[in-house]
Amino acid sequence: MAKHIIVGAALAAALMLGGAQNALAQRKGGDVVIGISQAPPSLDAQITSAQASRNVTLHIFETLYARDENAKPVPELAEGVTVSPDGKTYVFPIRKDVSFHNGKKLDAADVVASLERYRKVGASPALVAAIDTIKASGEHEVTVTLKQAQSTFLDNLSSPRAPIAIYPASEAAKEAGKIEIIGTGPYKFVEYRPDSHVKLTRYDGYAPNPKGTGRDGFAGKKEAFLDTVTFRFMPEGGARSAALEAGQIQFNETVDGPTAKRLGTDNRFTIHKMVPFGLQVIKFNQAQAPANDVNFRLAVQAALDMEEIMAISYADIYQMDPSWLYPGAAFHSMVGSDKYNKSDIKLAKELLAKSSYKGGKVTFITDNLRPNVDTATLVQQKLKEIGVEVDIAVSDWPTVSKIGFTPTGWTFWTHGFGIEPYEGPGSVMAPWVNGLSQQAKDPEIDRIAAAFNAEMDEGKRKALFDAFQKHMYDAAVAMKAGNYGVFQASTAKLKNFKPYRIPRMWGVWLEP
Amino acid sequence: MGHFLIRRLAGAFLVLVLVSLLSFALIWLVPGDPAAAFLDASATPEQVARLRSALGLDLSLPQQMLGWYGRILSGDLGQSILLNRSVTAALIERLPVTLSLAALALAFAVFFGVAAGIIAAVNHNRWPDQAVMTTALLGLSVPDFWLGLVMVLVFAVSLGWLPSGGFTPFMESPAEWLRSMVLPALTLGLVQVGFIARMARASMLDTLSQDYVRTADAKGLAKLHVVLRHALPNAMIPILTVIGIVSGALLGGAVIVEQVFSIPGIGRLIVGAIASRDFPVLQGGLLFLAVIYLAINLVVDILYAVVDPRVRLA
Numbered sequence: 001m002a003k004h005i006i007v008g009a010a011l012a013a014a015l016m017l018g019g020a021q022n023a024l025a026q027r028k029g030g031d032v033v034i035g036i037s038q039a040p041p042s043l044d045a046q047i048t049s050a051q052a053s054r055n056v057t058l059h060i061f062e063t064l065y066a067r068d069e070n071a072k073p074v075p076e077l078a079e080g081v082t083v084s085p086d087g088k089t090y091v092f093p094i095r096k097d098v099s100f101h102n103g104k105k106l107d108a109a110d111v112v113a114s115l116e117r118y119r120k121v122g123a124s125p126a127l128v129a130a131i132d133t134i135k136a137s138g139e140h141e142v143t144v145t146l147k148q149a150q151s152t153f154l155d156n157l158s159s160p161r162a163p164i165a166i167y168p169a170s171e172a173a174k175e176a177g178k179i180e181i182i183g184t185g186p187y188k189f190v191e192y193r194p195d196s197h198v199k200l201t202r203y204d205g206y207a208p209n210p211k212g213t214g215r216d217g218f219a220g221k222k223e224a225f226l227d228t229v230t231f232r233f234m235p236e237g238g239a240r241s242a243a244l245e246a247g248q249i250q251f252n253e254t255v256d257g258p259t260a261k262r263l264g265t266d267n268r269f270t271i272h273k274m275v276p277f278g279l280q281v282i283k284f285n286q287a288q289a290p291a292n293d294v295n296f297r298l299a300v301q302a303a304l305d306m307e308e309i310m311a312i313s314y315a316d317i318y319q320m321d322p323s324w325l326y327p328g329a330a331f332h333s334m335v336g337s338d339k340y341n342k343s344d345i346k347l348a349k350e351l352l353a354k355s356s357y358k359g360g361k362v363t364f365i366t367d368n369l370r371p372n373v374d375t376a377t378l379v380q381q382k383l384k385e386i387g388v389e390v391d392i393a394v395s396d397w398p399t400v401s402k403i404g405f406t407p408t409g410w411t412f413w414t415h416g417f418g419i420e421p422y423e424g425p426g427s428v429m430a431p432w433v434n435g436l437s438q439q440a441k442d443p444e445i446d447r448i449a450a451a452f453n454a455e456m457d458e459g460k461r462k463a464l465f466d467a468f469q470k471h472m473y474d475a476a477v478a479m480k481a482g483n484y485g486v487f488q489a490s491t492a493k494l495k496n497f498k499p500y501r502i503p504r505m506w507g508v509w510l511e512p
Numbered sequence: 513m514g515h516f517l518i519r520r521l522a523g524a525f526l527v528l529v530l531v532s533l534l535s536f537a538l539i540w541l542v543p544g545d546p547a548a549a550f551l552d553a554s555a556t557p558e559q560v561a562r563l564r565s566a567l568g569l570d571l572s573l574p575q576q577m578l579g580w581y582g583r584i585l586s587g588d589l590g591q592s593i594l595l596n597r598s599v600t601a602a603l604i605e606r607l608p609v610t611l612s613l614a615a616l617a618l619a620f621a622v623f624f625g626v627a628a629g630i631i632a633a634v635n636h637n638r639w640p641d642q643a644v645m646t647t648a649l650l651g652l653s654v655p656d657f658w659l660g661l662v663m664v665l666v667f668a669v670s671l672g673w674l675p676s677g678g679f680t681p682f683m684e685s686p687a688e689w690l691r692s693m694v695l696p697a698l699t700l701g702l703v704q705v706g707f708i709a710r711m712a713r714a715s716m717l718d719t720l721s722q723d724y725v726r727t728a729d730a731k732g733l734a735k736l737h738v739v740l741r742h743a744l745p746n747a748m749i750p751i752l753t754v755i756g757i758v759s760g761a762l763l764g765g766a767v768i769v770e771q772v773f774s775i776p777g778i779g780r781l782i783v784g785a786i787a788s789r790d791f792p793v794l795q796g797g798l799l800f801l802a803v804i805y806l807a808i809n810l811v812v813d814i815l816y817a818v819v820d821p822r823v824r825l826a
Contacts, residue, residue: 195776
């Protein structure tokens with residue numbers, strides 16, 4: 001017994017010592033400059049869904065609910081929520097310990113004003129479309145009533161796409177783009193120089209969520225150690241890498257594979273792999289022949305070697321996975337895997353023979369992002385084997401997106417889905433509802449999506465998402481090639497960094 | 513001189529009208545939709561249509577054109593789609609950056625170009641002449657984006673002497689401003705050094721063969737004195753014209769150099785506007801650059817006419 005006590009005491013001491021060492025390792029101070037490829041179009045978080053804006057604004061602003069490490073909605077500025085049995089009334093108690101960067105304490109009026117503003121000017125109005133009324137039901141309590149029950153309401157509320165950021169009521173009264181940048185997050189805004197940088201400084205009055213035990217997605221305990229964080233806009237990949245090597249920046253948002261390999265052999269730098277970051281998707285235009293024929297689509301699906309596509313398009317940073325959600329997501333599903341990544345030329349030829357395709361060229365549109373062009377080229381080569389002739393049309397994103405959202409001028413279109421699978425099943429289904437992405441209505445998808453939105457039972461919702469995924473494969477509505485990632489690079493002095501959907505500068509510190 | 517000025521101003525006005533027409537024609541010529549580019553891939557057709565309407569893109573082209581001319585005649589270049597500010601404000605913010613970059617690059621190009629041209633001319637057909645001409649040809653052939661990256665690798669990454677990019681305003685720290693501008697200005701100017709050197713050499717050779725230079729030589733004046741005091745002022749007349757052309761080229765080159773060195777100038781603004789189909793910025797930016805280019809050329813023409821009165825009568 002005494003021996004056990006001694007061993008136990010020794011273990012406890014070792015753990016305490018380890019903890020103390022860890023605590024000592026965390027140091028306040030230091031300035032980090034992050035090289036990002038695009039300038040944020042706005043720092044008014046509510047009005048833009050640009051990744052570049054998200055990179056910055058999610059350090060400044062917070063939401064009522066935010067996503068945890070597995071993208072599940074958890075309370076952030078709300079203490080929690082009570083949902084009425086009919087699923088139409090949500091009562092949010094608001095945390096009392098939170099203050100804005102201008103010193104004002106957060107209360108229900110700020111939340112009401114912010115949600116109302118999002119309904120008027122928010123970049124993703126669908127997120128709040130189900131809301132009927134928003135009322136302050138106490139100094140620190142907000143009641144939201146919905147027009148009809150919506151199972152994805154907390155998902156929407158916590159979406160980082162164009163975040164439903166909470167502003168002081170005085171700012172929320174202002175027009176889109178006219179606000180002072182004042183949030184409740186761990187960093188506060190200092191300056192924005194167009195085409196140059198955004199600078200933030202640590203907010204020492206920040207009150208971390210008491211329920212958080214550590215860094216957890218966009219929620220959890222956000223501890224800021226750095227004095228300042230500067231986001232420098234550097235469109236050229238080579239210039240970003242050079243700046244990292246020259247010590248001008250401490251973090252590079254994205255580096256290409258060969259650069260990651262080269263920097264990875266240098267102990268001055270650390271390479272971070274963010275996998276998955278998106279799904280590589282190949283769409284069909286079902287508004288016109290031949291992709292309006294299910295046998296043609298199934299033939300293409302059967303022919304393609306998705307692993308080859310991913311291995312070449314995203315060398316060293318991809319995952320093979322049939323699911324339309326990311327691994328770790330609650331509804332991640334293997335349904336349809338029997339039709340995924342088959343590369344079965346014989347079956348493809350049989351299906352093609354049953355289709356109305358009798359030769360002739362079809363057009364594959366793609367933007368000029370190298371992995372997308374690679375994907376198009378590999379599809380072109382593979383389809384040649386079954387007798388389908390593909391022309392590739394490469395343009396920049398604005399041109400391609402204009403064509404791709406019309407029912408003519410294309411048969412295939414490839415690009416990534418990054419935020420949708422992160423947001424969850426509702427967002428993954430949304431682009432196919434009303435035939436938005438495939439240019440022809442699909443009654444089965446419309447039925448499943450409507451039922452999913454109204455269904456509050458978790459098990460039944462899972463079954464509905466499985467049905468959606470099964471239909472995506474059975475009717476080859478569109479094809480998923482695989483999950484891709486991004487390489488990021490930092491100075492080795494940046495400690496405790498963990499990649500996520502934005503480069504989070506909380507929970508990290510700089511060593512001298 | 514008065515007639516000369518009126519002729520030049522009328523020509524400049526005509527060019528401006530042409531440029532404004534071409535700027536507007538971009539709406540037809542450049543494929544892509546600003547509304548679709550601004551929204552993400554999951555935008556509904558209704559959202560795209562709403563934004564198109566808010567931007568006035570649903571109006572007929574004559575209506576859009578009338579609106580555009582109406583605005584520019586009242587000095588309003590419109591509102592940026594992306595930047596949440598007026599085009600004029602966006603241009604004015606970036607103008608000092610581009611002008612200071614171009615001015616520094618021009619100073620560099622003129623100093624080294626003229627010096628190299630004189631050295632080559634004075635040493636006609638000897639090895640310094642051949643060395644200068646070969647280097648000039650090399651300089652003219654090197655793409656500025658490549659040269660910029662090499663500069664960064666050598667002076668920022670390997671030697672660590674200068675920053676690899678970014679910009680510090682002069683008013684904030686003159687020393688840091690200079691440090692941030694040296695590599696971009698060198699990159700931008702180096703390509704033009706060759707151009708000026710070749711012109712300076714040719715002009716100098718022509719001047720050195722004149723009788724008054726031979727007379728100065730015969731009087732026993734020092735070689736340096738003859739070259740700098742007697743030959744150079746006359747050789748500068750054609751060089752002045754070249755400097756005007758180079759100034760325009762520097763403004764154009766700044767588009768690439770600002771991108772490589774992450775400098776927040778007008779070039780970068782225009783590149784961003786092309787990528788995002790921010791048509792008001794693109795149209796306004798091109799018109800603005802055209803005005804600057806025409807103003808530089810006008811000044812050069814006037815200087816040329818002052819130096820050589822025959823120009824006014826031509």
